[in-house]
Each structure stands twice: as structure tokens, then as C-alpha cells.
Amino acid sequence: MSLKQLIHTVSLKLKISEEQTIEKLNIIAEIVKNEIFYKERLTHYDIGDLTGNVIINELLREGMASKYLSYECEVTDSVDFAIALSEKCNHCGEELADSPTHIIREAYTLNKPFLELIGQQKKEQLKKYIIEDYRSNLDRLKNRTHKIIPFLGAGVSIPFKLPSWKNLLLQLDKGLNETNREKYIDLIQQGDYLKALSFLKIYSGLYQNEQTIKKDIKSIIKSSYIKEPNNTFHNILDILKLDTQFIITTNYDNIVSDYLKDYRGEFVMPQNLDTLDDLQDLMEEDTQKVIHLHGNADMYNSMIVTEDDYNKLYREEKIKDVLNGIMSNKTLLFIGFSFKDQYFKDLYDKIYAQIKGEHFIIIENLHPFDAAELLKRNLIPIGINVDKEEENSFVKAIRTVLEELY
């Protein structure tokens, strides 16, 4: 019996990647553990009938799961389990086969060796993707899973073909003369994105008007977005599965809301600071909500794009009220930010000034030297190994962290 063989066979039969197969096996193991379950239970977790059937059949064939018959005895109004139809009802004594007074359904359990193999496979994933030095930080975060609020940066939007902050700005280099274009690119390379935008507003013949910048940003976002139907290629669903009341983002795109609609089966209006009128109401509703601190592209006037916008925003009472309202006793988990960017450092300092507390950040290939700088800011790093050669490595590493938090 081998997990590898099982993964291989299931992926062939379902025509999905081995990675997706592992994901599905993990979900099943996570949901049902060692309990007796019915197939229908799996459909609530994005595992359809066909997929469920194939996986269960292969598990049974490999001896990794066992099949039971659950029966409801209408004579005595009791429920019980049997292995075969030739058995007699434990309650009324009638043989189960062809009995009109017993409702019989198939039920299953996952066998211990399968659960152990899945557990082992998870351990290997953790070892591969979490930099050992930061394991204790991850454990610390695991102790506060009910307090986490994800705070998303541009990195989570990359699998949807959206440009990073940097590449977005590089596309806005219009109306600049040669010298000014060089200076503009220089500011972007330093990660000083807001300053770059302020620069653009002053020196670009095209972007003197802020509205024009915002409209162009909106159209770049709208035209770049490609919805990714394969959930193993991005982390949005992994983030939604944390089931947190709020998801905060500085991204202008509405990707999270788009996937939230699929996940919840209803559209929840994304919020930005202008639309957040009644914070009390918002706190009382128990639907998941996305809050765009810097506005969103659908309402391009709400977008914070220049240094002036930005400084004004963080001076106002509103952001203080919102952050404090949402954040009482909560822990932020920053995902998809680069600590090398001046942009993030400023942002974090501004937010930290309003909320204090201890927060976490997932960072790829983090050197201990940089970790010290983060810790000085009360930002606890979880360093992940991202291998540029491996496809989808960043997404897989983040998923490995998030799976520890469910």
C-alpha cells in the first residue's frame, strides 16, 4: 500500500494534477478524520459526487478505507452499522437483505494507516516549505487561529495575471521625458511606489490629473484579471477557508470578493473606507467581508494612489476607528507583501501606530538578518522556502502555512 500509487491512480482517473489530488485527499482526511462518514458529507467541501466516488473506490481498493452499511431500523427507531447485508438487525433481529423496514446506506471510515500517511506527507510539506528557524513562530500563530485577520498585499493577486505594484507602475510611464522616465523607474525599483506616483503627477504630461492615473490603473487591473478556476494555483480559497470575519487588503482588485461569491454562494459587497458607515452593523453581521483600505478599482475615486492621498488617509480619524473597531484583540497576518519595499514598511508603521499588538507576516526566503528588523517592529516573521524553479512554489508554501491554521 502506497500513498504515492494512490495519488497517481486517482489523478489519472480524475484527469487532475497529482497536486490537486493531494489537496483533495488532505481535505477528506481533515474533514472526516477517523469518523464514519457518508459520501454526501464530502460535497460540502468542494468534492463532487464523481470525484468522491473515484477517491473512495480507490481508497477501498488499496485498503486505506473501510466500507460499512448504516441502517435505520424503522421497527425500533434505531440506527446502527453492519458489515454485510447477510447480517441481522441488532435491534429487531430481522435479516437486513431485502428488508422493507430498514433503510440502508453505505458509510465509510478512513483507516489508520491512510491517516498516518497523510499526516506524514503533511510533515514533509512543512519541512520543505517552512524555514526551520521560524517553526516556533508558526506555532505561536497557531495558538491564535481564532484571532487572525488576514491582511493581503499584491502578491496574492499575481496568479491572476495581475501586475505586481512594481509592474503596474512600470506600465504607467507615459508622458515623461527621458531623464524623468529614468528617475521614475528608479523610484519604482526602490519600492517607493507612492513617491513614484507623486512624481508622475508632477512630471508626466499625461498624468497631471489624478483621475487619469486612477482610470488607467483601473483599466490595467480590469483588463489583466483572468479568473483561475484551478484552486491549487492561487491562495484565495485557502484564505477564505480561515473563515475570518474580515479580510483586509490594500489591493484595488476585487478578486477576493469574486471568489467569496463562489465560496458563499452570495455576493458580499466589498467595503472601502467611504462605504463603511456603520461599523457597529458591520461587526454584528457574521458574513465574511473584504475591506479595501486603499479603495477598490470598481469605485476608482476611492483609490488611494498618491503620497498626498495616502498621508491624508492615515491622518484621518476614520481609519483609526475602522482599524480599532475591527482589530480589538486581533492579530494581523500579512500575506503577499514584500518587506524589501519601502511601501510596506511605511504602511506597517502607520497601521502599527494605530493598533499596536503583535502581528505576523509570511515572507519568502527570509534571512535571519532581516527577521531581526521585523521583530524590532513587533512583526513576527514566518519565513517560507520558495523555489523559483518549482512551479507554483510560492502558492504551495503559503498554503502549507494556512493549512496549519484551520
Ligand SMILES: [Zn+2]
Ligand atoms: Zn431492525
